[in-house]
Structure formats: structure tokens, C-alpha cells
Amino acid sequence: MTVWDSLVGQGQVIARLQRAVAGEMTHAWLFTGPPGSGRSNTAVAFAAALQCEQGGCGQCHSCHEVAVGSHPDVRVTRTEKLSIGVDEVRELVRASALAPVGRRWQIMVVEDADRLTDQAANALLKAIEEPTERTVWLLCAPTVEDVLPTIRSRTRLVVLSTPSVDDVTDFLVRSEGLGVETASYAARASQGHIGRARALARDEDTRRRRREVVAIPGRLSSLGACMASAADLHDLAKEEADALTSDHDQREKSDLDRAYGVVERGRRPREYAPALRDLEKSQKTRAKRRHLDVVDRGLMDLVSVYRDVLTVQLGTGVDLVNEEVRGDVVALANASSAEQSLRRIEAVFEAREQMLEFNVPPLLALESMMVGLQIVRD
DSSP: OOGGGGTTTOHHHOOOOOOHHHOOSEEEEEEEETTTTOEEEEEEHHHHHHHHSSSSSSSSHHHHHHHHTTTTTTEEOOOOSSSHHHHHHHHHHHHHTOOOSSOEEEEEEEETGGBBBBHHHHHHHHHSSOOOTOOOOOOOSSSGGSHHHHHHHHSEEEEEEOOHHHHHHHHHHHHHOOOHHHHHHHHHHTTTTTHHHHHHHHHHHHHHHHHHHGGGGOOOOHHHHHHHHHHHHHHHHHHHHHHHHHHHHHHHHHHHHHHHTHHHSSSOOOTTHHHHHHHHHHHHHHHHHHHHHHHHHHHHHHHHHHHHHHHHHHOOOOOOTTGGGGHHHHHHTTSHHHHHHHHHHHHHHHHHHHHHOOOOOOHHHHHHHHHHHHHOOO
């Protein structure tokens, strides 16, 4: 299995990157694509192929080191915060100026390049403008508009697409050993998001939370129902976010206690208190971002319902994302017009923008959105 085999539905991108590995290289790349398209996975696969003597065999020591994150010449920067600051980028720039340990490339992968602060982006720009001979920058962002024009003009753009349902289904059957029916449901419900598809296929709690979210549009018949549904979506997101972060938080706290001898000595040295405060602050920031990410995913699930409603209203014959709630979709289609469905989709994206761009508290944004989604009966 090569490093490319985990990239689903990206045949043209793979061919282009393989040509680069063979000699058509440049010092900076920008990987863009919708959530779940595999931006980061593609960048890491490319990094492995650049370090591999065979162009990404997936079996050698270099490929394995890149895959597990231990290769000395591949540095992956990802953030669990809301942004990547200038100090972190300056450290990356300093590291990028060093010669690689091995005989090939030094590769700096920056996931979430869209989260760079303005100062951080400007610091990165200087390194990309004046690259060292054997350093390669691989940046990942949802769209080209999410990075500075001056950065994108100095990078080679790689645009990934959302994998098709058939591609994701086939991948889940091959890689996870799932039945076709389970894999097909997960592929549809995830809307091409590979990580989400895996979770939906494997975890009943994930499936349960999604079922509760896609049931929301059908019950928005009053103002009270709108307020209750906003609270439900907010709480569901918090439940999932807590489940994703609680074990990690506990491990970090245990590691800190051991590092300062709290467990062995039974007392806390003077340096422990500020270190604990820093850890708790970092965990709080991470929890906020994770909550926003999960709320955002719930909003995309809501969009999928209204997309299905619009599909029925227009009679396009396209397969429904939420086939399992077809009855609710048809009822919504009969109770509204295509124009209303479009306005509801716009209301969801407006709430998303309020939370992610303008830092509106999630519950407040969700309440406003739900009122816009309310079913108005004649």
C-alpha cells in the first residue's frame, strides 16, 4: 500500500504530485479543498513521497517515520487554538533555515494556514519569498481566499475536491472492512468527509447525535421549539466535544503532575502553579475551538437536510443525503417553497459566519438561526 492509497477520489491531484516528486518541484505549495477532502493527509503523503527513495512506497523507513510524525526532516504544525501566532511561525522560519538531517528535503507542513494571524502570515511570507535551497513549505487551507494574496501568489496551488459517495464507500469497505450498506450510509451522511465517515460507521453515539440533528428541521413549528432546538444542538455539540477532549485533558494533567513530581513527592513545587494555569488556559482554548468545530459540523448536517428538501421540490432526481429521513424531507418540501429552502440554507451559513468570523456566542447564533428556520404554516 503506497502513501497515495489513502487519498480518496483525488486521482488527478495524485498524478500531479507524483510528477513533482519525479522532478517538477517548487519550494511552496498550497493545498485547498472543502472539509474532509483530505488537505492535510495529501500534504503529509506528498511529504512522505518526497522523502522516499521510491516516491512514496508506503513501506520504507522514511514513509513510516512521516506517517507516525517522527521524521526529523518533516515538521507538521497543527493548532488546537483559534489561531496560529507570530511567535510560533518565527520558530518555524528559524527551523526552516537549517539544513535537513538527511539527503533529501526539509519539509514544513502547516495545517490550518487559514488560522494564521496577520503578523504570523507576514512572518511566513518572508520565508517563502526567500526560500532555502532544500526547504519545502506545504500549506493547507479551505480556499485560496483564506490566505494572504502575497502568499498564494508565491505557492503552487493544489485544489482537492470532495470525494464521491461511491469513492468513500469503496474506501471504507477496503480499508475498514465494513459492509456495503454501513459504508454507504456513512459515505452519504458524511458528505464525503473521510474522518466523519469513519466515525459514523464505527460509533453509535456519533450516529445518534447526527440523527438528533437532522430531526431538528421537522420540529421547528413554534418559537419555543426553535429555542429548545438551539439549546439541544448546542448541548449535543458540547457533549461530543467533551467526549473528544476529556481523555486528552486528563493525560496532559497527569503528565504535568509527573513532570513536577507531584505524584511521587505528594507536594507541589513553586513552579507548578503557573504551569498548571498555562495548561488550563490552553485546554480551555482547545475546548472552545473543538466545540465550534462540532457545532459547525452540525450546521452542515442541517444544510444537508435543506439541500434534500430543495432536491425534492425541484424534482432533480438526485440521491438524498438523508435517505433515512425521507418522510420528514418530503413533509418539509410540501410545507414550503424552493425559495424558502434557499433562505433557510442562507440562514444556516449566516449563523456559521457569525460564530466563526465574528465570535458571536454559539447559543445566541443558533437561537437566531432557528427562528429563521421556523416552519410557518398558513
